[in-house]
Each structure stands twice: as C-alpha cells, then as structure tokens.
Amino acid sequence: MITIKDKTFVPFIAAESIQARIQELADQINQEYAGKQPLIVVVLNGAFLFAADLAKHLTIPCEITFIRVASYNATESSGTVKQILGLTEAIEGRDLIVVEDIVDTGLTIAQVCDQLQEKHPASLSIATLLFKPAALKKQLDLHYVGFEIENRFVLGYGLDYDGLGRNTPDILVLE
Ligand code: 5GP
C-alpha cells in the first residue's frame, strides 16, 4: 500500500506478473520483426520502465528513441492537440513500434500515431503495457497489449499520480 498526498493505492499487478508478460510480448515482437530493424519510439515519461524491461528481451537489432508529447492550448473536436517533441530520427520507410504506458481514452496515442504516419513509415505498431477498453474513445489497432484492465486509476511502474509514484516495481490501483 502507498499513500501519496490524499490518495491511497493498493496492490494491483505484481512485479513478477509484469515481467513475465513483458517477456511474452518481447517474444512476439522478436518473431514478428525477424529480419527487420525496427525503430522503437518510447513515449516518455510513463513508458520508461516498460520500455527498458521490454528492450532487454529484444533479440532483433533495433534502434530506440524517446519522445515526449506536449499539449497545445488549441483544441480540435477530440480535445487537446498533442505535439511530438524530441524526434530527430528519419521516419520514412522505417518500421516503427510506439511504446506507451497506458491507453485510456486512446486520444494521445491516436494523435501521436497520426503525426508519425504523416512521415510515411513503412509500418507502425503500438505496444502498450496497459489498456482500459472501457475508456476508449478512438478506434485503435493495438498490436501488443500487456494487460487489459478495468477503468480505474493505476500508479507505479512508470505511471504517476501528480508526478509521484513512478518508481515502484509493482502496479497499484487507487483504493
Ligand atoms: P489517453 O490519451 O489514452 O486518455 O491517456 C493519456 C495518458 O493519460 C496516458 O499516457 C497516461 O499518462 C495518463 N493516464 C491514463 N490513465 C491513467 C491511469 O490510470 N493512471 C495514470 N497514472 N495515468 C493514466
């Protein structure tokens, strides 16, 4: 159990389960990208631990790069417009794997993927550790999903509450 400010979080997914599932995802990626050299695009900050553990199990040659997503004040029908920061690699013709911590409404990852698609990659797939199907507002093709979870607020293993709590090996859930 962890208390951060006014909120109490209780155990949800144990570190051992997370690690076992990541090994399975890596096995799948290794098979499906055999003979390719993907560019792994990690969406910071939340995906930093997931990406690190996933990468340790990848046996294919790959490049790993990191982006952040900043919100503009301008809005479109779906909400806040997100801008990609930090991407310096050429994308055209590359096989991209976008690594996210969690897909909730799906609006963030959808906008990130739309912007990456404009640069004409050869292919683009999404790997997310967590997915809340009940919260999804956007039609999305999620290729690699660690765990489908209920629509509750989770913390740890990269995910924060108000900037805190990212540094746990387990995932916890708001009580
Ligand atoms: P989406 O655009 O899919 O709604 O989610 C965008 C971001 O919201 C995620 O990348 C993540 O940073 C944050 N988020 C969504 N659900 C949760 C949650 O349950 N816990 C935490 N800590 N962050 C979340």
Ligand code: MG
């Ligand atoms: Mg995220």
Ligand code: MG
């Ligand atoms: Mg956050």
